[in-house]
Amino acid sequence: MSGVLVLYGTDISPPVRACKLTLRALNLDYEYREMDLLAGEQFDEKFLEKNPQHTVPLLDDNGSLIWDSHAIVCYLVDKYAKSDDLYPRDLVRRAQVDQRLFFDASILFMSLRNVSIPYFVHQVNLVPKEKVDNIKDAYGLLETFLGDNPYLNGSTPTLSDFCCGATASSLAAVLELDQEKYPKVAAWLNRLSELPHYEEDNANGLLNYIDLLKPYLKLEE
Ligand SMILES: N[C@@H](CCC(=O)N[C@@H](CS)C(=O)NCC(=O)O)C(=O)O
Structure with a gap:
Protein backbone atom coordinates (compact mmCIF):
# COMPACT_ATOMS: atom_id res chain seq x y z
CA MET A 1 0.00 0.00 0.00
CA ALA A 81 -8.03 -7.61 -2.43
CA LYS A 82 -6.03 -10.81 -2.59
CA SER A 83 -8.95 -12.66 -4.22
CA ASP A 84 -11.93 -11.61 -6.30
CA ASP A 85 -14.49 -13.26 -4.00
CA LEU A 86 -16.13 -9.98 -3.01
CA TYR A 87 -16.19 -8.56 -6.55
CA PRO A 88 -15.67 -11.22 -9.23
CA ARG A 89 -13.48 -10.57 -12.24
CA ASP A 90 -15.62 -12.82 -14.42
CA LEU A 91 -17.62 -10.34 -16.50
CA VAL A 92 -21.04 -11.91 -16.09
CA ARG A 93 -20.67 -12.46 -12.36
CA ARG A 94 -19.33 -8.93 -11.95
CA ALA A 95 -22.29 -7.51 -13.89
CA GLN A 96 -24.63 -9.43 -11.57
CA VAL A 97 -22.96 -7.90 -8.52
CA ASP A 98 -23.02 -4.48 -10.21
CA GLN A 99 -26.76 -4.85 -10.78
CA ARG A 100 -27.33 -5.18 -6.99
CA LEU A 101 -24.94 -2.30 -6.32
CA PHE A 102 -26.78 -0.03 -8.76
CA PHE A 103 -30.06 -1.23 -7.23
CA ASP A 104 -28.78 -0.06 -3.87
CA ALA A 105 -27.63 3.28 -5.27
CA SER A 106 -30.76 4.03 -7.25
CA ILE A 107 -33.67 2.28 -5.52
CA LEU A 108 -32.91 0.92 -2.06
CA PHE A 109 -30.85 3.75 -0.60
CA MET A 110 -32.98 6.38 -2.35
CA SER A 111 -36.11 4.98 -0.70
CA LEU A 112 -34.43 5.84 2.61
CA ARG A 113 -32.70 9.08 1.64
CA ASN A 114 -35.99 10.45 0.26
CA VAL A 115 -37.35 10.23 3.80
CA SER A 116 -34.26 10.99 5.88
CA ILE A 117 -33.05 14.13 4.07
CA PRO A 118 -36.45 15.92 4.25
CA TYR A 119 -36.48 15.17 7.99
CA PHE A 120 -32.85 15.99 8.82
CA VAL A 121 -32.71 19.10 6.62
CA HIS A 122 -36.27 20.45 6.68
CA GLN A 123 -37.79 18.67 9.74
CA VAL A 124 -40.48 17.07 7.54
CA ASN A 125 -41.70 14.23 9.72
CA LEU A 126 -44.78 13.12 7.79
CA VAL A 127 -43.90 10.29 5.40
CA PRO A 128 -46.40 10.12 2.53
CA LYS A 129 -47.85 6.73 1.56
CA GLU A 130 -45.97 6.73 -1.75
CA LYS A 131 -42.62 6.86 0.09
CA VAL A 132 -43.70 4.09 2.47
CA ASP A 133 -44.71 2.06 -0.60
CA ASN A 134 -41.26 2.64 -2.15
CA ILE A 135 -39.71 1.01 0.91
CA LYS A 136 -42.13 -1.93 0.75
CA ASP A 137 -41.30 -2.37 -2.95
CA ALA A 138 -37.58 -2.32 -2.17
CA TYR A 139 -37.98 -4.96 0.55
CA GLY A 140 -40.01 -7.04 -1.93
CA LEU A 141 -37.32 -6.81 -4.60
CA LEU A 142 -34.64 -7.93 -2.14
CA GLU A 143 -36.84 -10.90 -1.21
CA THR A 144 -37.05 -11.84 -4.90
CA PHE A 145 -33.34 -11.27 -5.57
CA LEU A 146 -32.36 -13.57 -2.70
CA GLY A 147 -34.29 -16.50 -4.16
CA ASP A 148 -32.80 -19.66 -2.67
CA ASN A 149 -29.39 -18.13 -2.03
CA PRO A 150 -28.02 -17.20 1.38
CA TYR A 151 -26.45 -14.02 -0.04
CA LEU A 152 -27.54 -11.56 -2.70
CA ASN A 153 -25.25 -12.93 -5.38
CA GLY A 154 -25.03 -16.57 -4.44
CA SER A 155 -23.52 -18.75 -1.77
CA THR A 156 -20.87 -16.36 -0.42
CA PRO A 157 -20.97 -12.67 0.52
CA THR A 158 -20.02 -10.04 -2.04
CA LEU A 159 -19.93 -6.25 -2.08
CA SER A 160 -23.66 -6.24 -2.85
CA ASP A 161 -24.34 -7.73 0.58
CA PHE A 162 -22.31 -5.04 2.32
CA CYS A 163 -23.96 -2.17 0.41
CA CYS A 164 -27.53 -3.47 0.32
CA GLY A 165 -27.20 -4.91 3.85
CA ALA A 166 -26.11 -1.61 5.41
CA THR A 167 -29.04 0.12 3.70
CA ALA A 168 -31.69 -2.56 4.23
CA SER A 169 -30.92 -2.81 7.96
CA SER A 170 -31.29 0.98 8.17
CA LEU A 171 -34.73 1.00 6.53
CA ALA A 172 -36.05 -0.06 9.96
CA ALA A 173 -35.60 3.60 10.91
CA VAL A 174 -38.66 4.25 8.74
CA LEU A 175 -40.48 0.95 8.36
CA GLU A 176 -39.69 -2.15 10.39
CA LEU A 177 -39.18 -5.23 8.22
CA ASP A 178 -42.26 -7.45 8.19
CA GLN A 179 -40.53 -10.77 8.86
CA GLU A 180 -43.52 -12.86 7.78
CA LYS A 181 -43.83 -11.08 4.47
CA TYR A 182 -40.09 -10.95 3.78
CA PRO A 183 -38.62 -14.03 5.54
CA LYS A 184 -35.64 -14.31 3.18
CA VAL A 185 -34.64 -10.71 3.81
CA ALA A 186 -34.96 -11.30 7.57
CA ALA A 187 -32.79 -14.44 7.38
CA TRP A 188 -30.23 -12.68 5.18
CA LEU A 189 -29.94 -9.72 7.58
CA ASN A 190 -29.44 -12.18 10.45
CA ARG A 191 -26.77 -13.94 8.47
CA LEU A 192 -24.97 -10.65 7.82
CA SER A 193 -25.12 -9.83 11.52
CA GLU A 194 -22.87 -12.85 12.11
CA LEU A 195 -20.03 -11.28 10.09
CA PRO A 196 -16.97 -10.66 12.27
CA HIS A 197 -17.00 -7.11 13.69
CA TYR A 198 -20.52 -6.49 12.39
CA GLU A 199 -21.43 -4.80 15.72
CA GLU A 200 -18.64 -2.31 15.37
CA ASP A 201 -18.95 -1.72 11.63
CA ASN A 202 -22.72 -1.69 11.16
CA ALA A 203 -24.84 -2.36 14.24
CA ASN A 204 -23.71 0.48 16.50
CA GLY A 205 -24.15 3.21 13.87
CA LEU A 206 -27.38 1.61 12.78
CA LEU A 207 -28.86 1.83 16.29
CA ASN A 208 -27.91 5.50 16.54
CA TYR A 209 -29.45 6.16 13.13
CA ILE A 210 -32.70 4.48 14.15
CA ASP A 211 -32.80 6.53 17.39
CA LEU A 212 -32.32 9.76 15.43
CA LEU A 213 -35.13 9.06 12.97
CA LYS A 214 -37.71 6.49 13.99
CA PRO A 215 -39.29 8.20 17.04
CA TYR A 216 -39.98 11.37 15.05
CA LEU A 217 -41.54 10.04 11.85
CA LYS A 218 -45.27 9.65 11.23
CA LEU A 219 -46.12 7.26 8.40
CA GLU A 220 -49.15 7.62 6.13
CA GLU A 221 -50.23 4.06 5.40
N1 LIG B 1 -24.88 7.34 -3.32
C1 LIG B 1 -24.08 7.90 -2.27
C2 LIG B 1 -24.98 8.47 -1.17
C3 LIG B 1 -24.19 9.21 -0.12
C4 LIG B 1 -25.09 10.00 0.81
O1 LIG B 1 -26.21 10.39 0.45
N2 LIG B 1 -24.57 10.24 2.01
C5 LIG B 1 -25.31 11.01 2.98
C6 LIG B 1 -25.17 10.38 4.35
S1 LIG B 1 -26.01 8.85 4.42
C7 LIG B 1 -24.68 12.40 3.05
O2 LIG B 1 -23.50 12.54 2.98
N3 LIG B 1 -25.51 13.42 3.20
C8 LIG B 1 -25.07 14.76 3.35
C9 LIG B 1 -25.52 15.63 2.22
O3 LIG B 1 -26.05 15.12 1.21
O4 LIG B 1 -25.33 16.86 2.35
C10 LIG B 1 -23.14 6.85 -1.71
O5 LIG B 1 -23.45 5.67 -1.82
O6 LIG B 1 -22.06 7.21 -1.22
Missing part, protein backbone atom coordinates in the same frame (compact mmCIF):
# COMPACT_ATOMS: atom_id res chain seq x y z
CA SER A 2 1.44 3.38 -0.99
CA GLY A 3 -0.03 5.66 1.71
CA VAL A 4 -2.57 5.88 4.44
CA LEU A 5 -6.18 5.34 3.44
CA VAL A 6 -8.48 7.98 4.88
CA LEU A 7 -12.23 7.49 5.10
CA TYR A 8 -14.41 10.51 5.80
CA GLY A 9 -17.70 9.47 7.29
CA THR A 10 -20.07 9.06 10.16
CA ASP A 11 -21.37 5.80 11.55
CA ILE A 12 -25.00 6.83 11.21
CA SER A 13 -24.60 6.76 7.41
CA PRO A 14 -25.47 3.43 5.72
CA PRO A 15 -23.07 3.92 2.77
CA VAL A 16 -20.26 4.74 5.19
CA ARG A 17 -21.01 1.53 7.07
CA ALA A 18 -20.84 -0.42 3.78
CA CYS A 19 -17.32 0.95 3.25
CA LYS A 20 -16.32 0.04 6.81
CA LEU A 21 -17.57 -3.53 6.28
CA THR A 22 -15.51 -3.73 3.08
CA LEU A 23 -12.35 -2.29 4.63
CA ARG A 24 -12.75 -4.83 7.45
CA ALA A 25 -13.26 -7.75 5.06
CA LEU A 26 -10.11 -6.73 3.21
CA ASN A 27 -8.24 -6.34 6.49
CA LEU A 28 -7.11 -2.83 5.52
CA ASP A 29 -5.92 -0.22 8.02
CA TYR A 30 -7.35 3.22 7.56
CA GLU A 31 -7.75 6.52 9.28
CA TYR A 32 -11.36 7.42 10.00
CA ARG A 33 -12.25 11.13 9.91
CA GLU A 34 -15.55 11.58 11.66
CA MET A 35 -17.86 14.16 10.02
CA ASP A 36 -20.76 15.83 11.82
CA LEU A 37 -23.37 15.94 9.05
CA LEU A 38 -26.10 17.26 11.34
CA ALA A 39 -23.87 20.28 12.04
CA GLY A 40 -23.34 20.70 8.27
CA GLU A 41 -19.59 19.93 8.23
CA GLN A 42 -19.98 18.46 4.73
CA PHE A 43 -20.52 22.04 3.47
CA ASP A 44 -17.18 23.31 4.80
CA GLU A 45 -15.14 24.80 1.98
CA LYS A 46 -12.27 22.36 2.49
CA PHE A 47 -14.56 19.34 2.27
CA LEU A 48 -16.42 20.74 -0.77
CA GLU A 49 -13.07 21.06 -2.53
CA LYS A 50 -12.62 17.33 -2.01
CA ASN A 51 -16.22 16.33 -2.78
CA PRO A 52 -18.45 18.98 -4.40
CA GLN A 53 -21.38 16.57 -3.96
CA HIS A 54 -20.94 17.07 -0.16
CA THR A 55 -21.58 13.44 0.69
CA VAL A 56 -19.91 10.84 2.83
CA PRO A 57 -18.35 8.37 2.45
CA LEU A 58 -15.33 9.94 0.80
CA LEU A 59 -12.11 7.99 0.41
CA ASP A 60 -8.73 9.63 0.11
CA ASP A 61 -6.16 7.12 -1.10
CA ASN A 62 -2.86 8.93 -1.16
CA GLY A 63 -4.46 12.00 -2.77
CA SER A 64 -6.87 10.13 -5.06
CA LEU A 65 -10.36 11.19 -3.98
CA ILE A 66 -13.21 8.76 -4.53
CA TRP A 67 -16.77 9.16 -3.43
CA ASP A 68 -19.96 7.25 -3.66
CA SER A 69 -19.75 4.15 -1.52
CA HIS A 70 -20.27 1.87 -4.52
CA ALA A 71 -17.31 3.35 -6.38
CA ILE A 72 -15.25 3.16 -3.18
CA VAL A 73 -15.93 -0.49 -2.37
CA CYS A 74 -15.26 -1.64 -5.96
CA TYR A 75 -12.03 0.37 -6.04
CA LEU A 76 -10.88 -1.10 -2.73
CA VAL A 77 -11.39 -4.67 -3.91
CA ASP A 78 -9.85 -4.06 -7.33
CA LYS A 79 -6.81 -2.39 -5.81
CA TYR A 80 -6.21 -4.25 -2.58
